[in-house]
Amino acid sequence: MIQAIDIKKTYKVGEVEIVALKGVSLKIKEGEFVSITGSSGSGKSTLMHILGCLDRPTSGKLFLDDKEVGKLNSNDLAKMRNEKIGFVFQQFNLLSRSTALRNVELPLVYAGANRRERAEKARITLERVEMAHRLYHRPSELSGGERQRIAIARALVTNPSLILADEPTGNLDSKTGKGILEFFQKLHLEGHTLIVVTHERYVSEYAERIIHLKDGLVEQDKR
Numbered sequence: 001m002i003q004a005i006d007i008k009k010t011y012k013v014g015e016v017e018i019v020a021l022k023g024v025s026l027k028i029k030e031g032e033f034v035s036i037t038g039s040s041g042s043g044k045s046t047l048m049h050i051l052g053c054l055d056r057p058t059s060g061k062l063f064l065d066d067k068e069v070g071k072l073n074s075n076d077l078a079k080m081r082n083e084k085i086g087f088v089f090q091q092f093n094l095l096s097r098s099t100a101l102r103n104v105e106l107p108l109v110y111a112g113a114n115r116r117e118r119a120e121k122a123r124i125t126l127e128r129v130e131m132a133h134r135l136y137h138r139p140s141e142l143s144g145g146e147r148q149r150i151a152i153a154r155a156l157v158t159n160p161s162l163i164l165a166d167e168p169t170g171n172l173d174s175k176t177g178k179g180i181l182e183f184f185q186k187l188h189l190e191g192h193t194l195i196v197v198t199h200e201r202y203v204s205e206y207a208e209r210i211i212h213l214k215d216g217l218v219e220q221d222k223r
Contacts (some may be wrong), residue, residue, distance in 0.1 A: 001162070001193055002028040002051060007060035009046050020046040021057070022216035028195065030161070033188040035207035036197045042213040045166055048197045052164045053081050065161075082110050086155030090167035092147045094139045094154075100126060101135045104153045111158060125153045129183065145176035152183065163187065165196045169203055181206045 009021040021043045028034055038044045049055040050062060053069055062069040064080065072080065094103045104122040113121070126132050129149040139147050148168065155163055165184070169177030185206055188194055196207060204210050212220040 001030040001032075001065060002026075003061075003063040004047075004051065005061045005063075007047070007050060007057045007062065009043075009050065009055070010058045020216055021050075023060070024213075024216070024218055026211060026218065026221065028193065030193055031188075031191055032209060033185070033194045033207045034196070034209045034211060035204035036195060036211050036213065037199065037201075037204045038213035038219075039199060043216040044197045044199075044213050047213065048164055048166050048195065051195060052085055052087060053077055054087075078110075082107060083158060084160050084162055086158065086160040086163045088148070088151050088155050088163065088165040088168045090170040092139070092151045092171075094147060094150060096139055099136045099138055100131060100142070100150045100153075103139075103150055104157050107154060107158050121157055122153070125157045126150070128156065129153045143176075144172050145179065148172060148176075148180055149183075152180070156187075160192075162193045162195070165194070167198055168196060169198070169200065174202075177203070 004024055004026050007021055007024045011018045011020060024047060036044045036047060046055070050057050053064070056070065065084070069077070095106070101119065101122050104125055105118040108118040108121060123132070123135065126135060129152055131146065131149050131153060134142060134146060139150070142150065169180055172180065181203060184194055184196065196203065198204055209223045211218060
């Protein structure tokens with residue numbers, strides 16, 4: 001499903017060049033549950049953004065479902081993100097003035113679904129993450145765990161084949177985080193491909209494969 005070949009990424013901050021990735025190569029098969037770990041500055045979030053087509057590498061090639069991502073134009077890239085990839089972030093990234101229902105509908109707006117279809121799919125997905133009782137609540141009225149479940153519902157509403165989560169338990173207490181990770185395991189059993197970026201060891205242990213980064217390189221890849 002995913003193949004990265006010698007991915008390198010360099011950022012320029014003023015006159016200083018920062019090398020985030022020094023040549024990462026990996027393959028992730030459909031249906032795998034993978035954790036990408038590493039200390040701060042190891043390049044794990046940079047790699048996730050590239051795998052999720054949110055950023056382009058400085059050099060190297062990335063293939064998603066046998067398509068070379070670097071050859072796609074902006075419209076095709078946006079379509080791929082919307083149809084194939086669901087994102088879950090540490091900060092939730094929910095619209096503060098919108099209800100849970102409206103937040104979950106958002107990817108369907110970009111997909112061109114009509115209002116009735118959007119509402120129906122969003123409701124069904126919120127039921128799936130056990131948030132049907134919070135349809136009309138805004139993020140400020142929800143707990144951290146509830147907000148993360150809304151964010152997961154938003155990631156799932158287009159039925160993507162790949163789910164990318166960047167530090168999804170970082171703002172949650174351990175009990176709430178465990179519930180989120182158990183839900184990820186359930187998604188994995190349903191056939192979704194999951195990539196979870198984390199620096200927490202207990203989080204990575206929920207995955208069936210751990211890729212550890214150090215100084216912009218793959219230091220260890222174990223199952």
